[in-house]
Amino acid sequence: MGRKILFITTDQQRHDTLGCYGGQLSRTPVLDGLAATGIRYERATPQSVVCMPARSTMLTGQYPVTHGVWMNGVPLPVDSPSIAQTLHDAGYRTALVGKPHFEPFLDPFMRFVENSLGDSPTPPGGTHRGFEHLEFATHTVVGQLHYARWMAANHPQYISGFYPVLDRELEVNHAGGGDTGAPQVQVNNVPKELYHTDWVADRTIAWLDSLDADEDWFVWVSFPDPHHPWDPPQSEVGRIDWRDVPLPAAYPESAAERQRILDDKPRHWTMWYDGTLVSNYEAPTRWVPATLTADQIREVNARNAVEVELIDEAIGRIMATIGARGWDDDVDVVMTTDHGELGGDFGLLFKGPYHVDGLMRLPLIWRPAPSAGVAAAVVTRPVGTIDLAATFCGIAGVPVPAFVDGDRLPTSDTDLDGTPERVLTEWDSELFGVGVHLRTITRDGWVCTAYKPGYVHDGTEGELYSLTDDPLQHTNRWDDPAAASIKADLLDDLWASQPAVRTPRLDVQAPV
Amino acid sequence: MRASVRRAVRINRHADEVWALLGDPGRLPEWFPGITDATVDGTSRVITTKMGIPMPEEILTNDSIARRFQYRLLIPTVKEHLSTLDVHDLGDDTCLVVYAADADPAAMALIIAGAAGNALENAKRMLEQT
Numbered sequence A: 001m002g003r004k005i006l007f008i009t010t011d012q013q014r015h016d017t018l019g020c021y022g023g024q025l026s027r028t029p030v031l032d033g034l035a036a037t038g039i040r041y042e043r044a045t046p047q048s049v050v051c052m053p054a055r056s057t058m059l060t061g062q063y064p065v066t067h068g069v070w071m072n073g074v075p076l077p078v079d080s081p082s083i084a085q086t087l088h089d090a091g092y093r094t095a096l097v098g099k100p101h102f103e104p105f106l107d108p109f110m111r112f113v114e115n116s117l118g119d120s121p122t123p124p125g126g127t128h129r130g131f132e133h134l135e136f137a138t139h140t141v142v143g144q145l146h147y148a149r150w151m152a153a154n155h156p157q158y159i160s161g162f163y164p165v166l167d168r169e170l171e172v173n174h175a176g177g178g179d180t181g182a183p184q185v186q187v188n189n190v191p192k193e194l195y196h197t198d199w200v201a202d203r204t205i206a207w208l209d210s211l212d213a214d215e216d217w218f219v220w221v222s223f224p225d226p227h228h229p230w231d232p233p234q235s236e237v238g239r240i241d242w243r244d245v246p247l248p249a250a251y252p253e254s255a256a257e258r259q260r261i262l263d264d265k266p267r268h269w270t271m272w273y274d275g276t277l278v279s280n281y282e283a284p285t286r287w288v289p290a291t292l293t294a295d296q297i298r299e300v301n302a303r304n305a306v307e308v309e310l311i312d313e314a315i316g317r318i319m320a321t322i323g324a325r326g327w328d329d330d331v332d333v334v335m336t337t338d339h340g341e342l343g344g345d346f347g348l349l350f351k352g353p354y355h356v357d358g359l360m361r362l363p364l365i366w367r368p369a370p371s372a373g374v375a376a377a378v379v380t381r382p383v384g385t386i387d388l389a390a391t392f393c394g395i396a397g398v399p400v401p402a403f404v405d406g407d408r409l410p411t412s413d414t415d416l417d418g419t420p421e422r423v424l425t426e427w428d429s430e431l432f433g434v435g436v437h438l439r440t441i442t443r444d445g446w447v448c449t450a451y452k453p454g455y456v457h458d459g460t461e462g463e464l465y466s467l468t469d470d471p472l473q474h475t476n477r478w479d480d481p482a483a484a485s486i487k488a489d490l491l492d493d494l495w496a497s498q499p500a501v502r503t504p505r506l507d508v509q510a511p512v
Numbered sequence B: 001m002r003a004s005v006r007r008a009v010r011i012n013r014h015a016d017e018v019w020a021l022l023g024d025p026g027r028l029p030e031w032f033p034g035i036t037d038a039t040v041d042g043t044s045r046v047i048t049t050k051m052g053i054p055m056p057e058e059i060l061t062n063d064s065i066a067r068r069f070q071y072r073l074l075i076p077t078v079k080e081h082l083s084t085l086d087v088h089d090l091g092d093d094t095c096l097v098v099y100a101a102d103a104d105p106a107a108m109a110l111i112i113a114g115a116a117g118n119a120l121e122n123a124k125r126m127l128e129q130t
Helices: A029-037 A051-060 A083-089 A146-154 A156-161 A196-209 A255-263 A268-273 A294-324 A385-396 A481-496 B015-022 B025-031 B106-129
Strands: A004-010 A039-041 A093-098 A133-136 A217-222 A331-337 A365-367 A377-379 A423-431 A434-443 A446-451 A462-466 B003-011 B035-041 B044-049 B054-063 B068-073 B080-089 B095-104
Touching: A004 A294, A004 A385, A029 A294, A029 A331, A029 A365, A051 A083, A051 A385, A083 A093, A083 A217, A083 A385, A093 A196, A133 A146, A133 A196, A146 A156, A146 A196, A196 A217, A196 A294, A255 A268, A294 A331, A331 A385, A434 A481, A446 A481, A462 A481, B003 B106, B015 B025, B015 B080, B015 B095, B015 B106, B025 B035, B025 B044, B025 B106, B080 B106, B095 B106
Parallel strands: A004 A217, A004 A331, A039 A377, A093 A133, A093 A217
Antiparallel strands: A039 A365, A331 A365, A423 A434, A434 A446, A446 A462, B003 B095, B035 B044, B044 B054, B054 B068, B068 B080, B080 B095
């Protein structure tokens, strides 16, 4: 019997929403406790700041340009390598419960395998992407995934309470609600025990309870929250009064100061802010960020914090099941998210081609199995979510497959001495003629982003921030002569380290 | 917002052979994954998706000389739509098939052309295996 792996992801969660990262709004005792007894990564960085590429990186251990899911809407080929398959082949029982998003959700023709598996938790042929047990959910109750079908069959009266993620024109909805009219906010009267957070925990617990005590297992528990829409069960919204929520440190209350900070960045920042350019599908097309009010930020962040609390409590229930099964000593718990959320920083919400901490600094906690005897630590060197696949192999004691590009996560700042600490992040999007292409390196306390030519960029633009001196990334030093030397060094490293590119490039097949 | 999205594939078969399949509005389910039925009545066609959703369409062009097929979807979600399929003879017993979807709302153009691009790849596999 080996070590078992509980892999928990959330969707679009900022690192500072957890108490162990200094968060003040949500009570997250379960994750804080796991962090205290395990390894907490101070600078975990995704390889993409949108769902499909980032999740595909976790599954394959490859960069987006390598696995080929270069933007949302590009399906990960079903025969792509999968670390779940590696573990399954090594004798692990494998399950994925919650949000998958390796293929597009918007699928009226039902062409994508992921959307056609909702009939049963057992995929045809025995496994799908290496998982033998699948129960899917996403942010909405529309569609053919398991949670949506379960709600439609058993609790149809609550379906209308969920926010319609898309509007009638299939654009990301900008309709506002709540007390402040904030976008993607809605009062949802679904009972807490029927909400997808609890459903994901319930289905995970049911699967764990179906296993024999001496089996090794890998379960990916993938909570759809706290990604928008912000429509948690209304019974829980009163946990946090939005009026008491402080504004983010990276949100200057002065509109002039916000404008000055944005104008210091490549031009698509300001163009999105003032409503003259929509470069990606991940934020409401018709919503103009400049209209966002301080109270709307407070209300969104309050609801976000409630969703984070519900996730923490759900994880607590899963951990209780693990304890009841007698597995405590032999379970590794890894928790992270696919990407962050702007959360009001710079006066922006949602996500897009913006490689700053709101989207790039993720929570990442690894509580090794106590039987492994790994000391608790805080790792400050940057790591990537690309490193998860190799880490799972290390836990399971199986060789890292050749397809994996990442390294195992270090267990301390002195672990992996001599290995480079660079972490790379990519953005590519081409939406109705608007192309944006970013390449970023995080290293030595700096984050440096080069812009390749695109719709509004000529290839000379960039961003350079000192994470030590400018933790809010308010001062772009790309053109600062005093930073020219470090910029040149980072760019040399960035271009010399670019990963293999999959050819031919895969087509975008749907908006998301 | 309106958008235009295009997909293309080169098929190693003569244009006439390719047109015989792709230009026949009733044979759509043979090569277009996700479409389970197509009923043609004059210039009307009703397709049924794998989700069981019927979608009425108006056939605008079916020109076997130019090898061009055009239609538009007649569903409430779509304000405007025109899809055009062209089979271009490349003169070496191969052809280039281009599928263009123009639609308002824009997302629909990507949904249709995205599915069509996948379907063209499927048609290429089918035809080149025979």
